[in-house]
Amino acid sequence: GQNIDQPTEMTATEGAIVQINCTYQTSGFNGLFWYQQHAGEAPTFLSYNVLDGLEEKGRFSSFLSRSKGYSYLLLKELQMKDSASYLCAVRVRGAGNNRKLIWGLGTSLAVNP
Amino acid sequence: ETGVTQTPRHLVMGMTNKKSLKCEQHLGHNAMYWYKQSAKKPLELMFVYSLEERVENNSVPSRFSPECPNSSHLFLHLHTLQPEDSALYLCASSTGTSGGAAYEQYFGPGTRLTVT
Numbered sequence: 001g002q003n004i005d006q007p008t009e010m011t012a013t014e015g016a017i018v019q020i021n022c023t024y025q026t027s028g029f030n031g032l033f034w035y036q037q038h039a040g041e042a043p044t045f046l047s048y049n050v051l052d053g054l055e056e057k058g059r060f061s062s063f064l065s066r067s068k069g070y071s072y073l074l075l076k077e078l079q080m081k082d083s084a085s086y087l088c089a090v091r092v093r094g095a096g097n098n099r100k101l102i103w104g105l106g107t108s109l110a111v112n113p
Numbered sequence: 114e115t116g117v118t119q120t121p122r123h124l125v126m127g128m129t130n131k132k133s134l135k136c137e138q139h140l141g142h143n144a145m146y147w148y149k150q151s152a153k154k155p156l157e158l159m160f161v162y163s164l165e166e167r168v169e170n171n172s173v174p175s176r177f178s179p180e181c182p183n184s185s186h187l188f189l190h191l192h193t194l195q196p197e198d199s200a201l202y203l204c205a206s207s208t209g210t211s212g213g214a215a216y217e218q219y220f221g222p223g224t225r226l227t228v229t
Binding site for chain 1: 117153154155156158161163168169203217218219220221222223
């Protein structure tokens with residue numbers, strides 16, 4: 001089956017660095033996404049990895065190891081507005097030539113002053 | 114403003130009612146999606162439309178009926194729902210559903226549905 005695991009909750013301090021891990025067991029891996037979702041709002045795209053390594057995008061970086069089925073999202077210089085749920089999603093090959101996303105439960109991050 | 118709008122934002126309906134959720138995307142995308150988001154559960158993909166053709170139906174009960182009249186609009190028709198159908202229903206769009214290039218899904222704000 002297809003499975004994605006993330007920690008349910010994390011807490012960090014403003015200005016600090018936090019790493020949110022995601023492990024997956026899927027077939028037909030075709031890329032990994034991270035989304036941010038504030039309470040009551042739509043998920044918004046943060047990053048995409050399809051090859052091994054680190055992708056940096058401002059304060060946010062995402063890492064992928066396909067052999068280990070592992071990714072992490074690194075948030076630097078945390079701000080209060082970073083308090084949100086962070087969703088890990090794996091794209092897999094579906095029927096025909098289509099792709100679909102398998103979603104994790106999300107990690108709820110609380111940033112404290 | 115994400116370019117994907119959904120109406121209504123909140124909906125309360127009885128189990129015998131019929132209602133419809135509407136989604137509109139202004140991004141020129143070719144694929145649209147319906148997701149269900151419930152507490153303590155991952156996002157559940159319900160339906161996928163590519164170029165107005167349904168390409169995925171994830172064993173969704175027939176009381177949910179999607180409609181995609183054109184590439185910019187997507188509806189979810191609801192009838193005889195159950196209380197366990199109460200959830201946040203999210204619409205999303207993307208440039209496509211296939212191919213090697215990365216694509217990201219743009220989400221609407223969702224409709225918070227409560228079935229009484």
